[in-house]
Amino acid sequence: MELDDAEVKKIAHLARLGIDPADIPEYVRNLTDILSFVEQLNKVDTAGVPPLAHPLDASQRLRADVVTETDQRAEFQSGAPLVEDGLYLVPKVIE
């Protein structure tokens, strides 16, 4: 599978990564290589094989519906860049 510049830009945008336009050709090459490597899997006949949801052959453990956490806001917020009235502050985003 051959990627192009536009697809690399789109992937970067979806991942919210800023990339230098000068680096785009290299990303195109590297990502295309990775995809080509993985693409070999397409040669395997998977008809009748159920999709794998998880590599471990186990099922999810469940916990009881009990509140076990206490308020640790002060500690969590000590590492935040900006906090006010108990809220985390971030640059304004309105769609």
Added chain:
Amino acid sequence: MEWEPVIGLEIHAQLATSSKIFSGASTAFGAQPNTQACAVDLGLPGVLPVLNREVIRMAASFGLATGSTVSKRSVFARKNYFYPDLPKGYQISQYELPVVQDGELTIELEDGTSKRIGITRAHLEEDAGKSLHEDFHGMTGIDLNRAGTPLLEIVSEPDMRSAKEAVAYMKMIHSLVRYLEISDGNMQEGSFRCDANVSVRPVGRESFGTRAEIKNINSFRFVEQAINYEIERQILLLESGGAVIQETRLFDPDRHETRSMRSKEEANDYRYFPDPDLLPVVLDQEFIDGVAAALPELPAARRQRFVDQYGLSDYDAGVLTASREFAEFFEATAREAGGNGKLAANWVMGEFTAALNKGGIDIADSPVSSGDLGRMLLRIDDGTISGKIAKQVFEAMWNGEGDADRIIEEKGLKQITDPAAIEAVIREVLENSPKQLEQYRGGQEKVFGYFVGQVMKATKGKANPGEVNALLKKMLGS
């Protein structure tokens, strides 16, 4: 051209658990910001989600109540997008293998007909936090208390053909989740909200038109207004030669209109994939059977029982079973009133509902309990008070003046049934109304009503009306 609307709803019901879907943080509403957001909810590095068993039980009970398939194996997936109130950069949801699939519900319409609405699926997911865009020096404040709260997203088939049908379906789901006690359904607090997919097509055409999705509507009234506005907008657009574009729209309740939020071109590419932090959820038949055995009586079954057991009309039974609280209040009242369901139904749907509406209060906060009301109905039943006087008693109970017996005693409201006492009053009325008596004797039978009125007035409404009529007839005849 004649147009037909096609509507499907996605309803988000917040599940009434104590703790979050993947963490042990509390889900209680109204706490100080971020005091109920733990390391898992914040998406701090190195944490692992662990699924809440209760959430699975609740989803399964919804599935069983709607005749759906409860999946013996379901999978959680990551829905990837960036927004500040979603700390991990993805929402844990279900995509390919949801816990509930392929059910249905029957809605009752105003004209008395009913209609089957298909339920495509119901899946579990975590809620996001809240963004507060108010004044924070041009910044946005984030409260993550709601992050990780369990949601059941219920997706209908595009089976509805009018805003009224959509509202009937939404009300039905609302009633059902409350019957099942899996959600408090509180719309003000956002525990129950919906997205509506709306399109229109020429009547008779099989294929669907392009749809718009109206996001986050949080009241029945707004759902109706938003859908009707959207149907109008699309028809006008198509008839003037335009085309509907697939987009997300927001409903503005102040302006009664929807407006574009984002179009498909800019829409998120969610890149769902199975969440490697969570293993597939496997349910055995024993678990599902246990949930089925614990299901409460559902609205449709209860409605039928009310008809059979209390001799109510189907309509009345429908009104009384619309909400679980209302149904239970009615039954408790009827029980207290010695099983007189018809009398209890009349009062619960009449005076009681009117008083609730007038005061704008919830049934849970009613100053008159089902026991209070039931005991008052006993006094109507045994002839102590008339139905008319009972309204006075009810009002006094509502105003906190005590129980029915005390009010009847203190206010002297006991019905007069003694024929001799009533006869004495009638005699006095006739003596004081020579003119009317003459008119009556002259053939004006309408005056009879005047005499009844005077007797009731003289006894302050306490005379037994049946007795008054009978005696009056007898005395006027002689």
